[in-house]
Amino acid sequence: MRVLITGGAGFIGSHLAEAYLERGDDVYIIDDLSTGSMDNIRFLQEDPRYRNKIFVHINTILNHDMMLELTGICDVVYHLAAAVGVKTILDKPLESIVTNIQGTEKVLEMCNKFKKRVLIASTSEVYGKHTHAPLVETDNIIYGPSSKFRWSYAASKLMDEFTALAHYRTNGLEVIIARLFNTVGPRQTGAYGMVIPSFVAQALKNEPITVFGDGTQTRTFTYVKEVVTALMKLMASDQAIGEVINVGGVEEISILDLAQRIIDMTGSTSTIQLIPYAEAFGKDFEDMQRRVPSTQKLEQVTGFAPDKSLDFILSKVIEYINRR
Ligand code: UDP
Numbered sequence: 001m002r003v004l005i006t007g008g009a010g011f012i013g014s015h016l017a018e019a020y021l022e023r024g025d026d027v028y029i030i031d032d033l034s035t036g037s038m039d040n041i042r043f044l045q046e047d048p049r050y051r052n053k054i055f056v057h058i059n060t061i062l063n064h065d066m067m068l069e070l071t072g073i074c075d076v077v078y079h080l081a082a083a084v085g086v087k088t089i090l091d092k093p094l095e096s097i098v099t100n101i102q103g104t105e106k107v108l109e110m111c112n113k114f115k116k117r118v119l120i121a122s123t124s125e126v127y128g129k130h131t132h133a134p135l136v137e138t139d140n141i142i143y144g145p146s147s148k149f150r151w152s153y154a155a156s157k158l159m160d161e162f163t164a165l166a167h168y169r170t171n172g173l174e175v176i177i178a179r180l181f182n183t184v185g186p187r188q189t190g191a192y193g194m195v196i197p198s199f200v201a202q203a204l205k206n207e208p209i210t211v212f213g214d215g216t217q218t219r220t221f222t223y224v225k226e227v228v229t230a231l232m233k234l235m236a237s238d239q240a241i242g243e244v245i246n247v248g249g250v251e252e253i254s255i256l257d258l259a260q261r262i263i264d265m266t267g268s269t270s271t272i273q274l275i276p277y278a279e280a281f282g283k284d285f286e287d288m289q290r291r292v293p294s295t296q297k298l299e300q301v302t303g304f305a306p307d308k309s310l311d312f313i314l315s316k317v318i319e320y321i322n323r324r
Helices: 011-023 042-046 064-073 085-091 091-113 149-173 194-205 223-237 255-266 276-282 296-304 309-321
Strands: 002-006 024-033 054-058 076-079 115-125 175-180 209-212 218-220 243-247 251-253 273-277
Touching: 002 011, 002 064, 011 042, 011 209, 011 223, 024 064, 042 054, 076 091, 076 194, 076 223, 076 255, 085 091, 085 149, 085 251, 091 115, 091 149, 091 209, 115 149, 115 223, 149 175, 175 223, 175 255, 175 309, 194 255, 209 255, 209 276, 218 255, 223 243, 223 296, 251 255, 255 273, 255 309
Parallel strands: 002 024, 002 076, 024 054, 076 115, 115 175, 175 243, 209 273
Antiparallel strands: 218 251
């Protein structure tokens, strides 16, 4: 099979590419390296087993001719290319919206032209400001006002979901939407604000751990290789077509407890420093207080749901950052 991965040089995309190559498939990657990196995939390009199996195009998904060629060649498409991370959204608001909305429109247009099955990576951010748990795919969504730019990320990814579902309803295009919950693991960088690589890097340098807000906000982290398994199983499932499905982990933890856990696991002498949101992100920032997935639907559709413990995930990230 030939698999096209937009954003294939990114953190999740590179793990997905690796899994398909290991299985013997051909992988086509398109990535503009805005947040992706050749470091994530060079080892795959250099692996003799994958000679003539991996094809990398450094280009934008907004390039019509490139997307026409790649979508035409491939059997299935994973659309992972997006502006990622709250920090990116706040630093580059316009670029992020264009990438997320126009980029997804382009991918869907091409998939529809060639009638290729496509999985769109969405995000738990779409749920907005809930405090109940777990979050179920049919839940209402609650956003703050448009003056708070964080919500542009949720709104743009929600629009991507609607566009994909509209293609399904109108054109019978086989679309699958996966809402990913805080994916972590080796190759993720703290450069775009992601909490676990940031905290681990701080702990290993015995620098203060920067907890934003009061640290009572919670997250549920998912191990990247389990996310890849879930995405591959979703792609292979006819039952997933036209559906929105959560992909998330099992252990809810507050960010303050996470900081302490990382200090304990690394044997660091770091202290914990509480930083007001306004200082970290500017005055118009609003956080999501709680984020816990229901993975019942994922399990029902694929027979699989991530179950790796947070300690396991942290040990993998610590080992990776230590090695670098
Ligand atoms: N966070 C933090 N310190 C950091 C980076 C992030 O306290 O250096 C917090 C952030 O405010 C959020 C949580 O950790 O409440 C998860 O942040 P991340 O950006 O990893 O993902 P999000 O869930 O916000 O998309």
